[in-house]
Amino acid sequence: MWAGIAAQARENNTIEVAISIHDGTYSTDYAASTLDLEEGKLELNASVISDHIIESLKAFSHEHVCKFIGAGVTVGLLKEVPNLCTRLWLEMDIVPIVCDVKPYVKEASATRPKLKHARSGLASGGMSGSDTPTLQQLALAAASGDPNLSGVSGKLPMLRTLDEQADSAARKCLVNFGPGNNPRLSIGFKNNVEVSMAGRIHLVDDLEDFEKSVSKGTWNSVLKYADELREKKVKIGFFSSTPQGGGVALMRHALIRFLDLLDVDAAWYVPNPSPAVFRTTKNNHNILQGVADPSLRFTEPQKIAFDQWIQKNAQRYWFSEGGPLAPGGVDVVFVDDPQMPGLIPMIRKARPDLPIIYRSHIEIRSDLVHIDGSPQKEVWDFLWDRIKLADLFIAHPVSKFVPNSVPGDILGLMPATTDWFDGLNKDLSAWDSHYYMTELRGLCAKERMTQLAWPDREYFVQIARFDPAKGIPTVVDSYCKFRKLLEKNGVTEPESIPQLLLCGHGAVDDPDASIIYDEILGLLQRPEYSAYAKDIAVMRLPPTDQLLNAAMANAKVALQLSSREGFEVKVSEALHTGRPPHGAWINDLARETAGEPYQPGEPRLPRANLSVRG
Template structure:
């Protein structure tokens, strides 16, 4: 199931992903080469989740409800992965759900990444987003809106002229669309979906870079009807009215190349492909299956905790050598680059400098690679690791954790963002404080010297993942919101108030959660 890795803003040879007229993202070769069926998706969730999503899909088809998503890039990063899957699934169900991106602007992407880093609190101290930089973003999005989206038959024109009935704006690159939409159609529902950890503690500090950029964004976001956040209350700034707040986790697709089961031949092929890429860059090659390995799959981003990964591995090696009797595993640090993320090269260089200056003696066992988009390659690397790490210092949700658990891999991760909602500490993995490389090293010792513990955690991981983090679970939440707001039915006033969308959707469809069903904890007090 090769998917969505080729972008096309011009001629191309049979791409699986195309960005067509008006910036609409079309998957599966403009929907001419469908890769999955509705029946395929039915196998990825339990019957209650499936019945609920079919209930809302039927309603949306009946009323011909049109849903439009807007985000900054068609490839790279978790938002794009979710939207690819949601478009594909909706197309199979006959739900009119479409996804639009602006024409790319590399100069602006540096600014948007600076905003992202500022909101997460990982930017340079005292670094502000200038007025000119803010205006550049507004001009970029406004220009795309006028050219492609607000014009006749565009997705943001009036619904009676062919525009969408429900509009969702993803993340802080595009909120300036919200007041423009509301000016044209005040009653049309617009939702803002926040996918990142926002340092609300820093936003409260008057005059801080975080407060400054949030004030700029909030002038637009406050006109949205709902503020939909990852399910961590501290991610929602203090001035967002709680009656507008809903919770929804990040999700992944169990049928795509990142997660599907792979045959031995496929594993061998993609393992070889990884080593060919390593050889071309004179990087350490992976020696699996002769040697076990540890992996962290993530973007090369200042919030992903990559220095902690290196420190933990070095400490673990030292302990293992003293212990004796267990072969030294390798370490793999890899991830795809994102179209709108210019930090990747700098963070990659930072990791290599750390290895060269602090740990030159272990470089022969560490493989660090920035990879071109290839889902099956990441799948192969993740599914065959002995242990998966996710040592972020700040995080939104990081669904790579759920993907690793789904593959039956024990995960050592940090108490950052939504990660603790996905891991059952000491059952399918271990949770540590961000930056605590000594604790990580200790847990690696446990998982490499106690194979019974590893097997027990692997089984718990494989069987404990919730439908909420799947494409079907994601579609269920969005379909429910679209139905409620497009039709302005009863109980609309109950939306918001920091509820979980998935709970509301399941209950109203007559499929409430039952005791024993896999479900994410509804608060950190349940952890």
């Protein structure tokens, strides 16, 4: 369900609040209430209004057993209740979209001036639909003393009643959602990623929420640097390969939202996708991580196509007049990962003084890139020839991830980051959590996949893309060994045996996802695993972050058995949901603590001390 919410001040310190309910096809319900306010107490009044709206939506949701996906909030209402969108998002998991709904409508179309909008005569039932009067009739009615048309003249547009405003907000909100009831991805001028629908989606409007999530020192540092960026009017440009799917896109969406709240000028740009080039960049990714077939090579035709793809996009969108890399464009450039380094020489040639920061988000097998004749050295030499022109190289804070050819004076270390208030990490109410677990069960049924019996049975989960480096076969093997251990100890009752969920999103630049997914399904048919396949769900999920949030939060144990890139951000996200770290994570940290760090290429294995049902 979707909602449209509007409000209008009335006499005697009262305000009328209207809520229109839409099911995606029709408007199905409507309610209006008049609330008493106290003069001059803006915060108290805002709380009264927001409490009423939240309580009304919760009551409707519970009474009709439905879930609100989005809500259109009028600009006028947002001015009265600045924290309404934040509360809708954090308390009810409703995506709030701010809609500029005017309290009036124009009578005629500028391109079709003869179009008739109304029948003759004033309707006795109010001003809506086909009975809406013309401006001339409004003027006559106003002149005759109609109290509902006070101040209206023939030169003014027609009024729009509050119910019409709320209904318009609901419809405007609805059109911003696409397949799977997810907000549509918006790519604008010059291939600018219009994060949060170009600012129309308001998830968190109050910086105080972010301030409470970090230490005082961290927050003061954030404000200091944000102030400097604003005062110097620095324009920041981020360039990466995809606008959705994968950790880089996730972090960029979160960072742009946060910088927008801080009023820092930042924008994010992506190229037009090329399936052929993305096959090449994924191969390079796998080669650098040491998980590709040793015979796989980065060929000369692929190198040419790779450079041409970057050059074509850069010249068409970013270096042309008005582009972010043209004179007068951005003041600092961030280039993400090995898909985009071809952009660096072009920037250096066109704008030699422009600061360039290269951000490496992946593990690079530094022990292999220096071996003459190795596929890793071949790929790295090609990339480094371009990356070395950057002013700064930022990598994960693991020394093994950085080749020796990167000079220490330009090297910076930075971990992956996450947003505690996005759909992946925010706290979900029990109502919303059950909704997403039901959605997950329905998606499994649609794909004829094993369905989780949660909450009657516990389950283990690994959330990761279907990628060669994510250790998914190791998870399957470990789970089946765990099941055999249970059988050995006489645990055979299904309700005492956890299931296994392997799930994740896809990415535009990741053609391996379908291949790995099919490989895992094939793996489950092998004799040593087939007996337990009925308790293993393997799902590629749609890009709904809350699905992964609920899957993580309700799991008995969260696994992250990647063979590359160590813990990454999923460990932080799991700990944030309260998943117990004992037995849940066996990766670099546990081995480092024990003085036995993993060696490059060594598989991560789960602990043997997990308990079932407490």
